[in-house]
Every structure is written in C-alpha cells, then in structure tokens.
Amino acid sequence: MSEISPAALRGAVDLSSLRNRPSGAAGAAPVSAGGPVTDVVVDATDENFGQVLELSRTVPVVVDLWAEWCGPCKQLSPIIEKVTRELGGRVLLAKVDVDANPQLAQSFRAQSIPMVVALIAGQPVPMFTGAVPEQQVRDVFAQLLQVAAQNGVTGTLPMGDAESGDAAAPAEPELPPLHAEAYAAIERGDYRAAITAYEKALAENPRDEEAIAGLGQVRLLDRVQGLDLQQARAAAADAPLDVQAQFNVADLDLAGGHVDDAFGRLLDLFSQLPSDERAPVRERLVELFGLIGAGDPRVVAARNRLSSLLF
Structure with a gap:
C-alpha cells in the first residue's frame, strides 16, 4: 500500500x-x-x-x-x-x-x-x-x-441533476457497523477506539482487507500522536540499540513519507541486535511492509535485505 x-x-x-x-x-x-x-x-x-x-x-x-x-x-x-x-x-x-x-x-x-x-x-x-x-x-x-x-475534511458533495438542476443527495454505500464505528472514532481523534473496532471486525472476518489496512493505519496514527520528531531523533541517537527509541523515529519517518529511512533504520537495528532480541523488530518491519504494500519496490528491497540478515 x-x-x-x-x-x-x-x-x-x-x-x-x-x-x-x-x-x-x-x-x-x-x-x-x-x-x-x-x-x-x-x-x-x-x-x-x-x-x-x-x-x-x-x-x-x-x-x-x-x-x-x-x-x-x-x-x-x-x-x-x-x-x-x-x-x-x-x-x-x-x-x-x-x-x-x-x-x-x-x-x-x-x-x-x-x-x-x-x-x-x-x-x-x-x-x-x-x-x-x-x-x-x-x-x-x-x-x-x-x-x-x-484533518477535519469529512463532508459529502451535494449532488444535483445535470438537466433539471434539482439537488439530489447520492446514496452512500453503507459501511459495515464496525467499520463505521472505526471511522467515527477516527473523526473524533479517538484512535484507541478505532483500533478496538477494527480488531473486532477482524475477529469476525480475518480476511477483511479494509479492516486490515485500516487497523495498520490507525495503529501508526496512534503511535505517533504526541511524539516530537526532534526529541525522538535525539533519543534514538543517544541509544542506538534502544528498540522503542528506534521504533518512534521509524514511525514518524513513515508517517512523514520517508519510507526508505524508516525501513533502513529498522533493518540497521535488526542487524545489530542479538538473535534473541530481534523478533519485535522483525514484527514491526512486517507490519510496516503491510502498510506500504507487497508490490512496492521499497518493500521488495527491504524484504530482500531482511531475508539476507535472517539467513
């Protein structure tokens, strides 16, 4: 993605x-x-x-x-x-x-x-x-x-008939109840409630791709909420093997569109950690891969590097 x-x-x-x-x-x-x-x-x-x-x-x-x-x-x-x-x-x-x-x-x-x-x-x-x-x-x-x-942009366009000019609001496709619950929570900035709604949707249907995508996105939004980029970078520089400190910067980088930087940071961390401490980093990488999409060349390159570090 x-x-x-x-x-x-x-x-x-x-x-x-x-x-x-x-x-x-x-x-x-x-x-x-x-x-x-x-x-x-x-x-x-x-x-x-x-x-x-x-x-x-x-x-x-x-x-x-x-x-x-x-x-x-x-x-x-x-x-x-x-x-x-x-x-x-x-x-x-x-x-x-x-x-x-x-x-x-x-x-x-x-x-x-x-x-x-x-x-x-x-x-x-x-x-x-x-x-x-x-x-x-x-x-x-x-x-x-x-x-x-x-960002507060949640309107719906008023539709009119091209010939008569009479306004006619289009029928919106009805969202599944848990998806609607998640969207409502996102609109009010309650990411934890949105996470819970998406998790419930996935418990009902583990193959719900929209819920999978939504859950990954809202988890990222929840994690970066309140983080200060400069403070996070300083903490990560002071503790290069602190997993959470590196996670914070990687999340901020990804949210800011710096995908390669986020992947590179986590792959460097993975390569430096003892084998028995690598699992959380691998899991976070896989989660971020899912946000970007398996076919994205940046994901392909990062997966290849991860595989070489594993084997």
Whole structure:
C-alpha cells in the first residue's frame, strides 16, 4: 500500500499560482458554481483548478494526471473512477490531461504518468505513480479518507441533476457497523477506539482487507500522536540499540513519507541486535511492509535485505 502523508509533498508541489485564478476564464468549464456538483468525476484544467482546490476543503480531491497516449493511464483511470463513484460524494476525482494543461503538469511536477495525487484542504498528498491493481487503489482511498478525517475534511458533495438542476443527495454505500464505528472514532481523534473496532471486525472476518489496512493505519496514527520528531531523533541517537527509541523515529519517518529511512533504520537495528532480541523488530518491519504494500519496490528491497540478515 502506498503511504498517505500530508507532509510528503510539502515543498515539492506549488499550487499557489492556481488558487486565485478567475473561474470565468475563457474555455474554463466550471466545476461547481457554489451549489451541487453534477458528477463526482470532473475534468480539471489550468483555468478551473482554483474551484477544485476550494472543494478540497469539503471532501478530499483525487487528482489523476493522464494523457491520451498513455497506455497505463487507460488501465488505471477506469479503476479510480469506479472507486470514486462507489464512495457516493465523499471524494471528488479531478482528471487532468497533462498535454492540455501544462501549468498543472508543471505544478505537480508530473515527470511520469499516470500520477495520482490527493488534495486535503488545499494541501497535496501523494497517492501513487504508475498503474496499480484495484485492491491497492481501494486501500489507498481508505487511507485517504482516514487522513482527511484526521484533518477535519469529512463532508459529502451535494449532488444535483445535470438537466433539471434539482439537488439530489447520492446514496452512500453503507459501511459495515464496525467499520463505521472505526471511522467515527477516527473523526473524533479517538484512535484507541478505532483500533478496538477494527480488531473486532477482524475477529469476525480475518480476511477483511479494509479492516486490515485500516487497523495498520490507525495503529501508526496512534503511535505517533504526541511524539516530537526532534526529541525522538535525539533519543534514538543517544541509544542506538534502544528498540522503542528506534521504533518512534521509524514511525514518524513513515508517517512523514520517508519510507526508505524508516525501513533502513529498522533493518540497521535488526542487524545489530542479538538473535534473541530481534523478533519485535522483525514484527514491526512486517507490519510496516503491510502498510506500504507487497508490490512496492521499497518493500521488495527491504524484504530482500531482511531475508539476507535472517539467513
């Protein structure tokens, strides 16, 4: 699973020039005129992107950067559209043709496509680059909703009929009761209650992939809550073999999008510990691997190194 971190793209994406662009610019198709939107999938352009940014204060916005000539884009885009529509207005998908909208492509630094980035309250967060399988898309969307809730973005888009203009709220897919309980707990910042709800869901169905993904994410959020990065780094530097001190920094690194740093720290720790003290580090690595996803090249490289240290 790809990581979702509001800090990961900070400084890497500059959308300031698009925030105040007039929505009535020539050729700009309005996303929303302050009322209901007619679809949860919209075409975003250099001219109307300011409206997209505003909508990201109500719901998380997924930005799909694509091009007509891009084969992987044609594989990924229908999956993203499908998952977005299933969420019934809790997410908006903004599709950006990079050839037709060079300013957006430059702002997002789209060096390769498909590239998918989210916006939460106007702030960009990473999702994934390249075509990924549907289950990974679902996992990352679940993470996105959790992070959006953590940042107070929990709205639902008011929908209107494209022809009549009458508002019609879409029916949201009903969450299983324990999942709904977990989401409610996350929204109020009670991560321990969310953990309990997901654990109950897994006791009922150990193969519940959404519960597995949600549990891993909320455990990480719970662990980093209240941690100070500078203090954690100082403690880890003072005690290089203190497992908990290294765990704290690795968790903060992962939450901040520094995946390789987190894995490298724990693998270095694993290599230095006596054999009978390694188990907790291995278990934490496996847990973090699950958050990022088995197919991620960073996970593959870290697993290979872990295997070489084990055998």
